[in-house]
Amino acid sequence: MLPAGSLRNKWLAMAGLIFIFIAGYLGYIVVLWGQQIAWHELPISGIFLFGAIFVWLTIKLSLQTTIDFQRMDLLEAENITDSLTKVYNRRYVDRRLEEEVARSRRYSLELSVMVLDVDYFKHINDTYGHQAGDITLSILGSLFKDSLRDLDVVARYGGEEFLMICTNTPIDGAELVAERLRQLIESHQVEITDGSGEKQTIQISISIGLACLGASVDSKEKLIQTADRALYRAKREGRNRVIIDTGEVNESQCPELNNLLSNSHSGKQ
16 A cells, blocks of 8 residues: 555545445436436446546556555665665665766766775674674664765675765765764764673774776776775774775876875774
């Protein structure tokens, strides 16, 4: 059925009117049954009756079609959404990134990618249990979705790792987005329940690797590889920071990179 609301009420009202219409003509036939009436009066009543039945069937078919479309949309959403974090899954983001790379190259648009990873996530699982880890990932998914721009796409890429596509965004713009996310996560307290059933508050942080499309980073695979390399460097350098990997990107593609090569944003460990 359609969800509760004005649209559903309008469909029900229309269906009710058609039902009354049909019932009225059936009553008309019953009342006149056996009475003598002129033959030329029957076709008009019959036409109206069959017209009402036709409208009724049309409404019923339209309603069923709408419900089927809703089910298809739900199945599609389940196929492209990660069930835990409620962001896109890897299957979707792989396909979407391939499309964005092709579009950016075709129209000479900027494209940046960031790979985000939860710091010391294994320690959270080992100390507080896997349920606490799931809660942490779920909260991260909500924070990412609520704080992203409309043009950004975020997905869970595997385990505690997320991937974000920043369409039509140069590397310096993506760096601002990444740093804002890093600070948001660092300042957010996560409430979990430990193995003994007691509630605890823990602080988490993320490391972020950034890359942008350019002369030497010209495919989906190279973008992810370059962003991954930046992420591992962020891990090596102390975590809770944003690192950019240029991948020897042509300066004409990302002119801001000369000032960003040696810069990273650090926070508390």
